[in-house]
Amino acid sequence: MSDVDKVIAAVSEERLWQRVLTMAAFGGTAKGGVNRQAASAEDAAAQNQLMAWGAARGFASFRDEIGNLFIRRDGEDATAAPIVIGSHLDSQPTGGKFDGAYGVLAAFEVLEAIADAGIATQRPIEVVSWTNEEGSRFTPGAMGSGVFAGSYRLDTTLETKDRSGLKLGDELAQVAVRAPAPFRAMADMRPAAYLEAHIEQGPLLEAAGIPIGIVGGIQGIRRFSVDLTGEEAHAGTTPRRLRKDALVAAIDAITTLNREADAVGEALRFTVGTFAVSPSSPNTVPGAVRFSIDLRHPDDATLSAFDQTIGATVEAVARAHGCPGRVERISRVLPTTFDPRVIALLRESAALLQYQYLELMSGAGHDAMHLAKICPAAMVFIPCLKGISHNEGESATAGDVVAGARVLAVATTRLTAR
Numbered sequence: 001m002s003d004v005d006k007v008i009a010a011v012s013e014e015r016l017w018q019r020v021l022t023m024a025a026f027g028g029t030a031k032g033g034v035n036r037q038a039a040s041a042e043d044a045a046a047q048n049q050l051m052a053w054g055a056a057r058g059f060a061s062f063r064d065e066i067g068n069l070f071i072r073r074d075g076e077d078a079t080a081a082p083i084v085i086g087s088h089l090d091s092q093p094t095g096g097k098f099d100g101a102y103g104v105l106a107a108f109e110v111l112e113a114i115a116d117a118g119i120a121t122q123r124p125i126e127v128v129s130w131t132n133e134e135g136s137r138f139t140p141g142a143m144g145s146g147v148f149a150g151s152y153r154l155d156t157t158l159e160t161k162d163r164s165g166l167k168l169g170d171e172l173a174q175v176a177v178r179a180p181a182p183f184r185a186m187a188d189m190r191p192a193a194y195l196e197a198h199i200e201q202g203p204l205l206e207a208a209g210i211p212i213g214i215v216g217g218i219q220g221i222r223r224f225s226v227d228l229t230g231e232e233a234h235a236g237t238t239p240r241r242l243r244k245d246a247l248v249a250a251i252d253a254i255t256t257l258n259r260e261a262d263a264v265g266e267a268l269r270f271t272v273g274t275f276a277v278s279p280s281s282p283n284t285v286p287g288a289v290r291f292s293i294d295l296r297h298p299d300d301a302t303l304s305a306f307d308q309t310i311g312a313t314v315e316a317v318a319r320a321h322g323c324p325g326r327v328e329r330i331s332r333v334l335p336t337t338f339d340p341r342v343i344a345l346l347r348e349s350a351a352l353l354q355y356q357y358l359e360l361m362s363g364a365g366h367d368a369m370h371l372a373k374i375c376p377a378a379m380v381f382i383p384c385l386k387g388i389s390h391n392e393g394e395s396a397t398a399g400d401v402v403a404g405a406r407v408l409a410v411a412t413t414r415l416t417a418r
């Protein structure tokens with residue numbers, strides 16, 4: 001029996017599923033969801049549980065400057081860069097059992113399966129739980145992985161405050177007291193490669209009846225704020241042809257942009273999610289409208305082209321309706337492309353296991369987008385019920401949960417030998 005076959009046989013659906021349920025009790029809600037926000041007492045308790053499972057197997061734990069937690073199984077070559085696998089244990093305030101925790105527990109199952117199979121890997125393997133992926137208590141999200149990969153500064157990130165004025169640095173110090181782990185400076189560990197398993201948070205895998213998604217990358221995001229300024233006027237006395245109705249102009253702009261977005265194709269995600277009319281009075285012609293645009297696509301050039309379409313459309317509409325327009329770009333996040341060799345390895349791993357897989361792009365951000373800047377990285381998705389996440393009703397089947405862990409196990413075993 002090959003090492004890979006031994007590891008596949010050692011991955012336990014029962015053990016992994018029980019761990020998912022056990023972990024969900026930390027911050028568990030009455031509706032069956034999870035409220036385990038970053039650097040909270042519940043987050044610390046979850047980390048303690050993970051470390052306890054690790055200690056029972058003789059794995060070491062470490063925590064770095066930003067609170068990222070690592071569980072390590074040594075390799076034959078103790079000085080070699082480790083293969084790092086994991087995700088995050090923090091959740092949204094009304095989150096579910098799987099977003100984040102699944103990736104950490106699938107990674108831990110891989111570590112245990114390799115230990116159970118009695119395999120001495122060449123490289124060390126480390127399971128990671130990144131600090132504050134969700135970004136709901138402290139913003140932005142993916143802070144732990146962002147600082148680790150050099151995308152964000154450590155000092156300013158530790159100063160971030162939550163809504164009640166508590167500082168991330170102080171809250172992480174509390175976590176270190178509640179869930180003590182030896183300190184290891186992040187500069188002392190550079191991954192050889194990074195793998196992350198996650199629920200899809202979208203409907204494609206479930207709809208296709210396919211258990212595994214191999215993620216090619218994470219789409220880029222641009223956010224805009226659009227203002228159209230008309231003229232407030234009496235609804236009864238002002239003839240329509242003399243009006244400068246900002247709402248009519250805004251509807252024209254949004255309708256045109258939706259049509260333009262459809263013409264680009266399904267991969268372009270164009271959303272107007274907020275819309276404010278002023279003065280919002282039933283008998284006054286609207287004098288001003290502000291709306292948001294959230295624009296996503298895997299290719300930055302496509303985003304740039306549509307960025308120009310937005311500008312041109314708002315300008316044309318403004319002229320036609322006599323309502324000056326202004327488009328402000330609030331943020332721009334570049335798309336992530338995962339490593340082709342790691343993607344190829346995931347394809348081989350799924351094929352070896354005889355799992356059908358779908359190649360897709362991630363619509364949501366993940367810790368892997370930061371890791372991809374410093375080492376070869378890729379992600380595995382599993383289906384979740386109706387694609388629902390950031391919701392207490394989040395659900396996945398035990399069969400899909402273990403399928404994702406097996407793909408991760410095969411790929412990790414192969415990576416440690418390279």
Ligand SMILES: [Zn+2]
Nearest residue numbers: 099100133198
């Ligand atoms: Zn997540």
